[in-house]
Amino acid sequence: MRRVLTQVYNALLFPSRFVGADVAWTDGSAVRDVAVVGRLLGVFGGNLVLYAVPLTLAGFGTVAESAPPPFLATIATPLGLGAAWTWDFLQRFAQNSLYISLAAALTFVAFHGSVYLTRSSTGVVPSLHTVVYSTSAYLAAVFSVVWFLSTSASVAVADTLVLNVQKRFVYAVIDATGVSLTFASGRPAPVSLADATPTDQVALAVLALTVGYFVYSLYLGSRINHGASRLTATLTVVTVASTPLVFVLGSIARALGSLPLL
Numbered sequence: 200m201r202r203v204l205t206q207v208y209n210a211l212l213f214p215s216r217f218v219g220a221d222v223a224w225t226d227g228s229a230v231r232d233v234a235v236v237g238r239l240l241g242v243f244g245g246n247l248v249l250y251a252v253p254l255t256l257a258g259f260g261t262v263a264e265s266a267p268p269p270f271l272a273t274i275a276t277p278l279g280l281g282a283a284w285t286w287d288f289l290q291r292f293a294q295n296s297l298y299i300s301l302a303a304a305l306t307f308v309a310f311h312g313s314v315y316l317t318r319s320s321t322g323v324v325p326s327l328h329t330v331v332y333s334t335s336a337y338l339a340a341v342f343s344v345v346w347f348l349s350t351s352a353s354v355a356v357a358d359t360l361v362l363n364v365q366k367r368f369v370y371a372v373i374d375a376t377g378v379s380l381t382f383a384s385g386r387p388a389p390v391s392l393a394d395a396t397p398t399d400q401v402a403l404a405v406l407a408l409t410v411g412y413f414v415y416s417l418y419l420g421s422r423i424n425h426g427a428s429r430l431t432a433t434l435t436v437v438t439v440a441s442t443p444l445v446f447v448l449g450s451i452a453r454a455l456g457s458l459p460l461l
Contacts, residue, residue, distance in 0.1 A: 210337075214415055240331075243331045250343065251292050254346060261291075262290040299335075299338065306330050306338070310420070344406045356395045369447050370387065417435065417439055418433065421435045
């Protein structure tokens with residue numbers, strides 16, 4: 200418990216300690232590297248549970264209704280749980296976990312690819328350490344705030360603004376590719392902040408803060424764990440920040456693939 204509190208303290212006040220803490224990869228031992236990787240995956244898994252379970256219990260995630268597998272009743276019933284509820288929980292938990300896991304995987308590819316191509320890499324393990332701590336803490340916080348915005352009526356203006364920014368980015372990519380494509384939600388409409396409540400303002404401030412923590416943690420990870428220069432660390436952050444392009448381009452390709460040929 201003391202270690203957890205220390206990590207939370209460092210994550211909030213000393214991100215450099217948090218991102219660069221307890222890294223032991225420099226002796227070149229394959230056995231030690233495997234042990235460190237196992238520990239890092241354990242950290243990610245533990246943080247993933249702490250992130251996804253509260254979201255799932257709060258009702259986040261949407262899955263198609265389906266009958267639970269027969270064996271689930273033998274596990275859920277002794278625990279006092281209904282098989283249908285347990286099956287729904289497991290599906291939504293998997294969905295909530297998948298989003299952050301895919302984001303972490305893409306962040307790792309972009310982060311390590313950047314430090315490797317700029318010849319700053321000191322190995323895969325330092326990159327994994329950086330990404331595990333930055334995504335399972337700071338990026339998970341970003342996702343949690345976005346989930347809150349999308350479901351709370353008290354921050355409707357903030358939610359509309361965030362959706363507007365996302366739509367503008369998507370359509371900027373669409374227009375840049377020269378594709379004639381419009382999604383069902385349509386193009387973004389102007390958002391007025393005149394009706395923003397103090398709750399909206401606080402929510403947006405928290406979102407900006409968590410995004411800032413995530414970006415800064417990647418910068419620190421490149422500097423501390425790989426010894427990269429300021430310029431190289433900045434380029435690494437820019438590379439990771441460009442990864443949403445992959446999702447947008449993939450969505451465009453999928454949408455075009457589903458359109459009938461003329």
